[in-house]
Amino acid sequence: MTTPSTQARRRSALRRLLADPQAVVSASLLIVIVLLGLLAPVLTDHGPNQANLDAVDAGLGDHGYLLGGDKSGRDIYARLLYSINTSTVSALIGASIALAIGITSGLIGGYFGRRVRGATEWLFSLIMTFPGLLLLIVLMPVTKGDYRATMLIFGVLLSPGVYRLVRNLVLGVKNELYVDAARVSGLPDRRILRRHVLAVVRGPVIIATAFLAGSSIGVQSGLAFLGVGSNTVPSFGAMISEGFTNLYEKPLQFLWPSLALGIITASLVLLGNALRDALEGGRPQPSRIVTATTYRPPPATEDAASALLTVDDLAIAYPTPTGELKEVVSGVTLNVAAGETLGLVGESGSGKTQTAFAALGVLPAEAVVTRGSIRLDGRELLGLSERELRAVRGTSIAYVPQEPMSNLDPSCTVGAQLVEGVRAATPMSRSEARDRVLALLARVGIPDPERTFRSYPHQISGGMAQRVLIAGAVASRPVLLIADEPTTALDVTVQAEILDLLRDLQKDLNMAVLLVTHNFGVVADICGRVAVMREGTVVETGTTDELFAAPRHPYTRKLLDSILDDTALRTDPPAVPVDALETETR
Numbered sequence: 001m002t003t004p005s006t007q008a009r010r011r012s013a014l015r016r017l018l019a020d021p022q023a024v025v026s027a028s029l030l031i032v033i034v035l036l037g038l039l040a041p042v043l044t045d046h047g048p049n050q051a052n053l054d055a056v057d058a059g060l061g062d063h064g065y066l067l068g069g070d071k072s073g074r075d076i077y078a079r080l081l082y083s084i085n086t087s088t089v090s091a092l093i094g095a096s097i098a099l100a101i102g103i104t105s106g107l108i109g110g111y112f113g114r115r116v117r118g119a120t121e122w123l124f125s126l127i128m129t130f131p132g133l134l135l136l137i138v139l140m141p142v143t144k145g146d147y148r149a150t151m152l153i154f155g156v157l158l159s160p161g162v163y164r165l166v167r168n169l170v171l172g173v174k175n176e177l178y179v180d181a182a183r184v185s186g187l188p189d190r191r192i193l194r195r196h197v198l199a200v201v202r203g204p205v206i207i208a209t210a211f212l213a214g215s216s217i218g219v220q221s222g223l224a225f226l227g228v229g230s231n232t233v234p235s236f237g238a239m240i241s242e243g244f245t246n247l248y249e250k251p252l253q254f255l256w257p258s259l260a261l262g263i264i265t266a267s268l269v270l271l272g273n274a275l276r277d278a279l280e281g282g283r284p285q286p287s288r289i290v291t292a293t294t295y296r297p298p299p300a301t302e303d304a305a306s307a308l309l310t311v312d313d314l315a316i317a318y319p320t321p322t323g324e325l326k327e328v329v330s331g332v333t334l335n336v337a338a339g340e341t342l343g344l345v346g347e348s349g350s351g352k353t354q355t356a357f358a359a360l361g362v363l364p365a366e367a368v369v370t371r372g373s374i375r376l377d378g379r380e381l382l383g384l385s386e387r388e389l390r391a392v393r394g395t396s397i398a399y400v401p402q403e404p405m406s407n408l409d410p411s412c413t414v415g416a417q418l419v420e421g422v423r424a425a426t427p428m429s430r431s432e433a434r435d436r437v438l439a440l441l442a443r444v445g446i447p448d449p450e451r452t453f454r455s456y457p458h459q460i461s462g463g464m465a466q467r468v469l470i471a472g473a474v475a476s477r478p479v480l481l482i483a484d485e486p487t488t489a490l491d492v493t494v495q496a497e498i499l500d501l502l503r504d505l506q507k508d509l510n511m512a513v514l515l516v517t518h519n520f521g522v523v524a525d526i527c528g529r530v531a532v533m534r535e536g537t538v539v540e541t542g543t544t545d546e547l548f549a550a551p552r553h554p555y556t557r558k559l560l561d562s563i564l565d566d567t568a569l570r571t572d573p574p575a576v577p578v579d580a581l582e583t584e585t586r
């Protein structure tokens with residue numbers, strides 16, 4: 001079913017396509033070329049194989065031959081026009097066979113279980129072992145020199161490429177939560193494949209189609225160049241071959257078909273690229289707009305001047321499918337002083353993580369920092385190269401993530417991962433690093449460091465895993481620790497222990513901590529100051545005591561009310577009386 005939003009998306013993709021000069025020029029060229037081929041009988045009186053012995057190697061315009069005659073006395077112009085039709089048919093057959101087989105099998109092989117995938121893999125690996133061009137030549141007796149039959153076989157030979165492309169894309173999308181949700185909601189596989197999976201493979205398949213069409217035209221021309229197939233079928237390849245033998249005498253006989261073939265294949269590739277950009281949204285991968293050299297930060301306030309981390313008027317945007325930028329962080333300003341813990345609170349989607357990621361220099365590639373400044377100890381971080389940022393992250397700034405388990409590699413022992421991190425930050429021998437890690441594990445409260453060191457992530461609890469990550473984060477004695485919801489994935493008792501540990505470490509190491517959380521309980525427990533975020537902006541900053549006692553901004557009041565409001569507490573009796581429960585369990 002075509003929904004209004006699908007129609008709108010298509011309309012906007014078409015608009016983008018029409019606004020792209022590359023798309024317009026390449027599509028127009030292809031349309032004109034195909035029309036020239038279709039109108040060949042109208043545009044010329046000569047047939048492609050009609051020879052006039054008087055017109056052998058005729059010059060431009062001689063004997064009514066617009067582009068001259070070839071060495072058999074045939075009209076080059078007529079042969080070019082009819083060759084277009086041969087190329088168009090070759091492209092249509094080759095690409096559609098490859099797409100039909102490749103997409104269907106790719107969807108099936110990628111989406112369904114291992115056994116189905118095993119079968120499709122085997123089949124396509126087998127097809128790939130065939131030596132393509134050789135097979136097409138050997139099969140000439142079967143195809144009887146008919147280029148259409150040859151292109152049919154070539155389409156099958158091209159299909160493994162499409163299969164692999166689609167299979168990989170499907171494997172990537174298949175485990176996305178929204179696909180799981182669609183499955184759980186009872187949508188049949190056919191619908192899920194069409195609605196969720198096909199949408200993801202569309203862009204790459206479209207660009208592949210352009211290459212497939214180009215390859216089919218190339219191979220058909222190549223075979224004709226080699227003289228394989230019927231010599232009555234007009235083809236650029238045959239024309240190039242004949243022109244080649246006459247290259248020094250009549251170079252134009254070689255030039256015209258080569259030019260036509262070049263223009264067609266180049267236009268196909270350029271159109272494929274433009275189509276992909278239009279369908280997948282935003283054109284170039286936007287990078288950071290603001291760099292340290294182009295940005296002139298406003299004069300630092302007194303607070304900012306003494307701060308360790310200063311975020312000034314930071315704005316982060318993402319390209320939307322229509323190509324415009326949408327700001328998700330709009331002018332955030334905050335400071336974290338050395339040794340203090342600042343809580344960054346706000347509801348989901350308010351931009352907390354984006355702000356933290358910007359400070360860490362790990363925003364996704366498509367993010368654009370449109371303005372602002374992030375300074376650590378006076379040094380501008382925006383605009384630093386990846387290498388410079390890595391050095392800062394390894395030593396001065398550390399990070400504790402929300403999901404400890406998914407941040408540990410399940411195939412390596414805990415010790416191996418920590419040793420690697422410690423050695424990357426500070427060059428030292430393996431045994432020194434091992435001692436250091438064991439000491440760190442003990443410091444973060446792990447009861448049997450030796451055993452945890454040897455354990456794989458699945459052998460330790462979530463709380464232990466978070467301690468391990470904290471140990472790794474503080475290994476290089478960072479001046480700033482950024483913790484993004486470090487306790488959210490843990491159960492309540494472990495949460496308290498992790499917060500205690502963070503507080504201890506922060507005091508011991510005199511680290512500044514930027515704690516991203518949506519939980520005011522965590523803020524009250526550990527943070528000296530708080531910045532409240534809403535819809536990408538900081539609406540209020542203050543000490544924790546001030547903010548809890550007298551929130552100034554209505555949004556802060558609302559957030560606090562939502563957790564502190566007495567009326568929100570349940571006063572009604574439990575649904576099943578406790579006595580009854582006890583009797584039942586006995």
Ligand SMILES: Nc1ncnc2c1ncn2[C@@H]1O[C@H](COP(=O)(O)OP(=O)(O)OP(=O)(O)O)[C@@H](O)[C@H]1O
Pocket residue numbers: 318328346347348349350351352353354355364518
């Ligand atoms: N890669 C992305 N592309 C487009 N928008 C994004 C991307 N990543 C994040 N956003 C948007 O940025 C906004 C802020 O996200 P952010 O993760 O910073 O929120 P948050 O306050 O940390 O929320 P949460 O507590 O749920 O993580 C959200 O609206 C989100 O949809």
